[in-house]
Amino acid sequence: MSQRAFITGDGRSVVLPAGRTGRIGAGGQGQVYLTQLGGQPIAVKLCRQLEEARLIALQRLEPTCGTIATLPQQRIYHCRDGQRGALAGYAMRYVESKRSVSAARLFNFEEIAGLQRFTWKDAVLAALRLAESVAQLHRYGLVIGDLNPENVLFEQQGQAAGTSTWRAVILDSDSFQIASSAERFHCPVSRPPYTAPELIGADFATTWRDASSDAYALAVIVYLLLLHDHPYDNALLQAEPELEVTARIRRGLYPHAAMPAAGLRPGPYRPAPAAISEAMDAAFRRSFCCEPALRPTAAEWMLLLRDLHSQVVACSRNPRHQHVAGRDCLWCAVEQRIGTPISRYSPAPTSAKPLATQQTPEQSSQPAPADPQGNGLEALRDQLRLARDLVERRAVLVEQLLQLEPVLVEIAERCSSPEQLVDEQAVLERLSGLRNRISRWLGHRQKVEARQRLADQLLELATSSAASTLQQSRELEQQRHQLLSRLAGSCTAQLAARLPLQDPERTATALHRQAANHRQQRWLQQQLAQQPLRSWRMEGFGEGRMALLERHGLEQGDQLLERIDQLTSLAGIGRGLQQRLRQQLENEIQTLQAQMPEHLASPQIASALTDLLGPETLALIHTQQSLIDALQADAGALAIRCRDLNEQITFSYQQRDALQQAFNQLFSDPSFAQERSTC
Incomplete structure (x- = not known):
């Protein structure tokens, strides 16, 4: 079998089979293959057109973004006689298909029927997980741009004691809109059914998008997950019954608006948002009937969906149905109206609950500690509640x-x-x-x-x-x-x-700990900045290699801390020498931590609100x-x-x-x- 050779930015070889063998995905911008790198499975996307500066900007994002989006981990180049050629694509973490499900499968009742123990409460949780991931990316200044069900996977993290951890992972990160210090990179693509009305017909190559465009696409996907129809599809328009969805979106023909257009009414085959709750009905109206700035943000959807998930109960008449406590069953109402069953959900589980019993990040974290010394936690909680x-x-x-x-x-x-x-x-x-x-x-x-x-x-x-x-x-x-x-x-x-506002009590504790860690890290960097690398005794680093490090701006311990992961890009510094430097750096840090002042070593550092939230946020x-x-x-x-x-x-x-x-x-x-x- 013929193979194609590629090389990573740090000089490691990547081999892909020719043709379609090993291909796990394809789209308009490239093809994705499964292969191995360093003994670990990775996904490699070969792209037709790619900006290397965009990949570099994505690689520099906060590491937590890499858990909820398939960000580039390595740039992949063509290999010509062992030498690095033109940029070919990038390597990203592989989301195992056996432990994940595409969001696109959760809209169709026939697909849902093939899933094990998937209930409507699980659909609500899936919507919540997606809102959490989108909100996290927005928090770091990203706009997804091409947010659609095909680009969303729900990944299972593990299962123990009858519970499991799921998260939503956003694919195709190379199309994200991102601004680096020197350049802005637009999102060049968008699927019409998920494109905000103000962007329909726009030139995406030059249009800088706001996070409200993601909020629109998120609202559409949440609507699909909860009600199993596109918000503009289940509508009867007497004058133009065959009008396409894009035209309906552009003209704002949302059938559940407070003032729907003349001759427009919802179809009978799906529930109305008001059948879920008044709060969800209001959120969808804001999404589809208001100007962009008034749409619910991803963080607001988190609050709404978390409250909704806690209120879902089993239907007393049909074990496959679930609904909001204190309200009539939305699925029974539809089935009685049309005279035929439509729901393909699994019966509500009684023991194993793979999605519905999943702990939220707040529930799985440690309890909030008491505040006996008045260290500012209560004031921070008050601000978050406000x-x-x-x-x-x-x-x-x-x-x-x-x-x-x-x-x-x-x-x-x-x-x-x-x-x-x-x-x-x-x-x-x-x-x-x-x-x-x-x-x-x-x-x-x-x-x-x-x-x-x-x-x-x-x-x-x-x-x-x-x-x-x-x-x-x-x-x-x-x-x-x-x-x-x-x-x-x-x-x-x-x-x-x-701000992650879903749980002010635990968020305050988390922010407080982050502030403490930040102060500790800053102190460590200050101490390392006072230690020349030449004062460290490291095997294999004689005058020649020390001079090499200094020529590349690596003279003090804090500089090494910042660039330890990029050392193998220097000629003459392999993985073995990198590991020696890493071990020496860890030893120095452990020594400094033992010498850290007591008021910094304590996790309960009293911090002012301006330190915890920042003066701008406050x-x-x-x-x-x-x-x-x-x-x-x-x-x-x-x-x-x-x-x-x-x-x-x-x-x-x-x-x-x-x-x-x-x-x-x-x-x-x-x-x-x-x-x-x-x-």
Whole structure:
């Protein structure tokens, strides 16, 4: 069998079979192969077009990003006579197919039927895991760009004592949008069903995307996981029944909007988001009916899905169904409506629960320690609780303003023109009818004048009420849009992106420990910076090799600490010498740790809030608190004005009815018979 030879950036050989043998994936940008490197299985992606600077920027990301995305671990080059040639692709960690499942399989009930013990609660957990991974990548400044089900795997980490750990892994990291210190790399691709409406038709090679575009794609995938249909697909549009999904997205034809387009209604074959919960319905409306800045962020989806997952219970009528506690079963409702079963979920497990019983990162961490010395933990918890509260209050405000839209439309339909109150033509025709003519002939001026006066009052009431209502409703709608714009311009969503708010108690402990570790690491680096490498006695490092290290900027211990993993790229420094340096560095660090001052060695370092959260985040919390308080007051005043306007309209209708009744009574006067007989 013919083979193709490649070489890594550090000089190791990689061999791939020719043709399709060993290929485990293919797409528009390249092909993926399974092979070995250093005795470990890896996946190698050979790309048609690739920017080496982009791969370098991805390799420099926080290591935790590599656990939730298949980031480049090594750059792979063509091998020409043992020499490195042009860039061919990159090596990444291999996600074992036997311990993973593609998100695309979890939308189709036929596929779900082939999975073992997969319940609707597991689908909710899968959505939560995806939101966690997207939020983590956003926290480090990445935008996925091409977020779609084919690029998402749910990977099982292990199984013990009846529980397992799963996480969502994002594939095709070479298309991520990322900014390095010197250059910005765009995401050049996107799949239409998951492309935000504001990006449809855009030139992706030059369009810099916001994280809100990922938030849109995430909302679509969450909708698919929970309701098993694309949010724009299960819709009946009378005028254009065959309209494609992309056109529906561009025109905002979401069937569960507060104000759906004329002739648009949801189909009967899937549940509505409101059947899950009001909170999920509101989140989907914000995702598909609001401007980009008002969409729920990935961090907000985490909060919503975590709460939803904790509320899922088994259906009392069908063991394959699950739903939110205290609500009717959404699947039973659909099956009763269409007269046929559709759900292919497994019966709710009673013992082994491979997904549903999985511990969250917060649950699996150690309990939060007590704070007997007042070391700032409680103050940090208070700030995190406040930040979470601000994110939730912002979501509630957006939903309140969206709910006011149909109220204002109803006001306009009830009383924004005189014709909606009084039929002027009918009133005038009655005034010119036989009864008035007879009254004039017989000299009953008072009756004629009374009828005319009531008619004038009716028409005046209609005109004045309609003019006042139209003006006020326009002002209220303008205020509603202004409030939405102010909310869109707020930075509360940045809090959700910056801080893991799902559990303020444990997050505070984690941040506190990170601050302690950071101080310890900084102290160690300061101590290492005072130790020349020449003062270390290392076998195999004579004058020549020491001079080589110094020529490459490696003179002090802290410099070696930063670049220890890249040493094999230096000519004459192999893996054996690298390991000797690593061992020497570890010995020096252990010696320094034993000498570390007691106040630094303790994990309970008292830290100021500015040290733990950073001055920018702390200032953002307090600024947003003032903004949300003001917006909440303004939104409450707007709701009161809408209520008052409705009451004003109701009073106008009551006046209209009273005048109309008096007007009609004058025409039913018993003397009319006498008038006619006299005539």
